[in-house]
Amino acid sequence: MSVITSSPEKAPAKPPRSRGDRLFAGTAKGAGLAILAALAGVFIFLTIEGVPGLSQTEATYAPNHDFLSYVGPLIYGTILAAVLALLLAVPFAFGIALFISHYAPRKLAVPVAYVIDLLAAVPSVVFGLWGARSLATYLVPVHDWLYGHLSFLPFFAGPPSVTGRTIFTAGIVLAIMILPIITAISREVFAQTPRLDQEAALALGATRWEMVRLSVFPYAKSGMVSAVMLGLGRALGETMAVAMVLSASPVYTLNLISNTNPATVASNIASSFAEATPAKLHVLIATGLVLFAVTFAVNFAARWVVGRNERRMAR
Amino acid sequence: MTTSEVAPDLAASMRLSHPRLPRWAPVLVAVLAVAAAGLPAMLLGWSVVGWLALALVLFLVALPGWSMAVENNRAALDRLMTTLIWAAFGIAVIPLLWLIWTVVSKGASVINMEFLTYSMRNVVGEGGGIYHALIGTLLVTAAAAAISIPVGIFAAIYLVEYGKGTVLGRWITFLVDVMTGIPSIVAGLFALSLFVLLFGPEVRMGFGGSVALSLLMIPIVVRSAEEMLRLVPGDLREASYALGVPKWRTITRVVLPTAMGGIITGVTLAIARVIGETAPLLVIAGKTDSVNANLFNERMSTLPVYIYYSFTQPGITPPGATEAPGIARAWGAALVLIVIVMVLNLLARVIGKFFAPKKG
């Protein structure tokens, strides 16, 4: 019976987990801690380099006057662009993911999944070029139409941009950029829904959509949230494409279709970084710090909302 | 329809065949919608896009409407959702193919042996190639993957298998989400300042780029791997434990293989996400015209940076040409980058299939 005890003569103080187990668990935990360390590193970097940026000479914030007025429109623009992108991308992404996992004939689903994945590979520079030079031009009539028919809404107050390089277009480009990430992850989790769960719904006389709602969505919820968070992350942090598409100015505006649009934090860093004096660089990094704080808050809020839902579920 | 013949007495008992739209109903409605939308489109001189948009709207109203009239609300909703899901696919495919077509049509013509095997050293105007940037991209991305994949997957394992419900686990999950929001340029600036701290102000190296890219890659790997691991049924873990298999072997031999398909998708996605990333590499890996295969010394060109500069600094347009030679090279490089990811994707799919749970 000595087989069960790993070392009977040793003091039984420490748990007799095998070395392999301890090593493996340690490695896994180490990886988690490494992530924390990396993030802490980024945070410390942003703080050390960014805090001096809060109080520079007025000229550094041109054409604004102080840090708040400088960062405000950027944060506003970042959130506006990300929200637009999410609003556009999320329904499409879930739709396509469902299409691939549950609706399309197999012969179509596989190549579609493949092509969507490819989209993730298009360099952001190319997205930027395509967005600024092809898409924007084609969207000019759309801008005109929105202005012509919906200008009573503050979003479409106009005057419409003649180049189409607006936050509306940028939102669409961002939406296309985050589409593959959301689609890929949600389609994986949709496809993993156990057949038994799905049959439970079908056997009750559910239509395909009801089956999706009853079995697939609840099962995939956590994965869908993850997918959206990843997409949101990319939308908040996207740099080059936005810089290339957007006709940017340091302003607040709800107007989505005029040539005056708020820049995003990341795109502003990218485009201002090149000519930045050391003082300006501090300011730019400080805007990064603010974005970091905003990302933190957004995630916190999202988690709280999801968590509250779950708590209500568990009751 | 058969329905009408049997309906009277059945209606009372069991309506298996309440009236249904014929199989060809969606096709008919589609044709009618396109035709009906054609009229105002023609009269008002709309573009094809406007025409099709109106046709889609008509279809979205007509088919569920007809279904509601003939079938019932639930069937109508089902048809509406089916249409929406197909439409989502159809609409999303447009920019997708458009984008890919743009790259292919503009890039394919410059790709030849010279383009793939020459660098830009001493090249002015026409000619030259992407060899140096190709090497750079492969090395930098490979190094980033070598950092991110183990860290990411192990972190996901920690979150799902060890840290569930612990404070540390919750913090890591949360901070990984926050990490996805780090702008790529900030990651680059961070890597630069880290390396300057370590090696002095003149440091530029490919590996610095790898570190920056890892910051962007890790959260994607963690998040997708975490989701996939979570979906592995507890049954399987128990089955393995009950055979006297230690936890770590259960994870490596049962849990990971079962989730492998999804994890590979996530990893491929993460690689695809960073392989086209420009800003951080611009800052830390820099650019050069010459081949540099040493990740740890000197500037290293990468395809995205190459593309970026080829577009923004295309040189002057030679007389008689329509555009500067840099532009064509940029499209060519973009196409090569996409092909690389395509190959990677195919490879991942093959590997994924190999590991995928066998259903029957």
Added chain:
Amino acid sequence: MAKSIDVSDLNIYYGDFLAVEGVNMTIKARSVTAFIGPSGCGKSTMLRSLNRMHEVIPGARVEGKIMVDGQSLYDPSIDPVAVRRQIGMVFQRPNPFPTMSIYDNVLAGNRLNAKKLKKAEADDVVEKSLRAANLWNEVKDRLGKPGMGLSGGQQQRLCIARAIAVEPQVLLMDEPCSALDPISTSAIEDLIHELKSDYTIVIVTHNMQQAARVSDDTGFFNLKATGEPGHLVEFNPTKKMFTNPDNESTEAYISGRFG
């Protein structure tokens, strides 16, 4: 209300694999029909083809004819959703909706048809169904808790309650009692007895006694050899089957040491 089901020359495939071959039988309305036979002979497959659940498996298909009250089940004009709504099913493995409470699980089917159930009405349906499935006493104090927190047997009874709640006209049960203890099993059998005055019931079981006890007719499926498709060996009134079967192999199977 109840339906009779005529099956003629039915072949059932999984892709190219012929799982069940040449089945002919008549399942009478207002009666209980049991399918018995060794594992892998296609009882579940046969059962699933009766409410068109078979076709949800990719590549799965059916040849031949199934008539329910004079309507051909596989006719293009038939809505499989309506079929499944009226021909309910309980599976071999319990499958409650994992994110729903016990209460919501029971009501899942009803909610599909009538979006708005009055609270009192809903409470009523839940209690009635759970009582019928002999689960009420165990869960009445935690109706809001998730259905997954129950023991295997409790989960299975929850699934039965869910299937009953929509008041189907035919009820297909695939070894519904294999995870149940005698008390619950007995309750389910009582329930079957009760239901059969109105409904048509088809049950797959490995338990000969159970088949003998609850069913009016019994179909015995067998495989000619491993790898061959399953087929219906004998279909007869249960009394006759268990006392004087037509077929030798039936006798051999039934008189196996136990059930």
Added chain:
Amino acid sequence: MAKSIDVSDLNIYYGDFLAVEGVNMTIKARSVTAFIGPSGCGKSTMLRSLNRMHEVIPGARVEGKIMVDGQSLYDPSIDPVAVRRQIGMVFQRPNPFPTMSIYDNVLAGNRLNAKKLKKAEADDVVEKSLRAANLWNEVKDRLGKPGMGLSGGQQQRLCIARAIAVEPQVLLMDEPCSALDPISTSAIEDLIHELKSDYTIVIVTHNMQQAARVSDDTGFFNLKATGEPGHLVEFNPTKKMFTNPDNESTEAYISGRFG
């Protein structure tokens, strides 16, 4: 080789919920012990505490003592992994590894523990185990096919084969036959008879006849009331239990109409 197991004053918890309370019993080596009782009374829970599988559920814990051949199972010096290697388990629901072929599934216990087997040896183990589980004939031509492609019953027998393949000293079975047809059930029972000359076997079953047929001792678990923890009502030699139980409720349960 076989082990005897002494259980004293065992309380089993899921978090704060006390599922099983105050169990005392002695499971004899080289014998078959059956646990019976209504659904939800804690049979599975009790069984899982015997090879420390209970603790893999977050928050689950055990109070009291379980002695296996004089060693305390829950002593800190005991490696639960080693325990499980020697005390095998078959679950209520079949759970073959989805990524593995039938062949690899059977060998999983050996392979996952990084034991190197020669090809001939491995073939031998696979054939022996599958034969013992009465599955060999059905799958011998498709050993390389995925284990998930089998019918429910076949899957369960595959799991039994997998558990046997590592030659445990104690075998715990949680309603192993609930998804099996009579033929396979009979084969498993034969197997149990065979194994008990060397091994200690504990089986949970809802089938009274099965308990009566295969076991030497029987433990009857019950709930005092719903919501209360389960407890061991009576533990006695099976013969006595089924003819002259000490306890009234045991008699009531066993003499329930069937099993």
Added chain:
Amino acid sequence: AGNEASGDSGGGLSGTLNGGGSSAQEAAQGAWRAGFQTDNSGVTVNYDPVGSGTGRENFISGAYMFAGSDAALSEDGGELDKAKERCGGDVIEVPAYVSPIAVVYNLEGVDNLQLSAPVIGDIFSGKITKWNDPKIAADNPDADLPSTTITPVHRSDDSGTTENFTDYLSQASEGSWKYEADGVWPIKGGEAGDGTSGLVAAVKAGDGTIGYADESQVGDLGVASIKVGSDYNAPTAEGAAKALAASPRVEGRGDNDMAIEVDRTTTESGTYPISLTSYLIACPTYDDANDADMVKGYLSYIVSEDGQQAAADQAGSAPLESSLQQEAAKVVDQISAK
């Protein structure tokens, strides 16, 4: 790579020379690199077109051995002093790249637009909004101007081009432009493009657009002629070089510092006042002899007649006027090891 020479290094020099800065110089730097590396196959020159500001900063920090900058080191931020500190003495600043900035427009039916500084100022500050405004018509008596709305396009990034353009407006617009010279566009709102390429793309994309960009990058866009004295001059390399040669030096700089204060108000015929002058910044002495040799070699090549001509051919810049070129060559020739 197939094109990279292996083996012997002609010219005797070998090593890697890193510099960077002004993105405007990149095209010219490409030509200079190629020329220099062809003569010295053992040398690899890297130039990061990260922008003038970053270039100057990296020069000061020691990350670059030389920098390219669209503006001379400034005295107010203490930049000049820090650079002196880095070099341990005087700093070398020589003009290397001069290029006219074109006022580009995209307006159907108008080919030869002529504009005066006050009108440009009014257009970019939004006071003139229609193309058929009488003020524009006054400059273009022969053109058939449509009533299209004017969309002025500016740079959204901090840029040397903007700085030179706004410098021109503030000096020459006779008060119609109310802002000072600045790399950041001083007006909030309006159409903007990122980088020269972004701005050019934006002007191309719309009808009625007008912007400003390095002349070599304007492609097939319309280019306005600018009023100088009583003439309207199209942007030319010679015009820009001439304007530069006619401009005074910044006062109070060292002998090696050729910082120039461009006079935008010149009325000399044939000059073109909107131009960008980009400098090379280097130290007179380097710790390492090889570094010194490489910097000296490279910079000498750049300011040589050959180098200037190569840039003119490949990047469309204006070769330095010969007196400036000779002075610059002399300054660069002093570079040595410590």
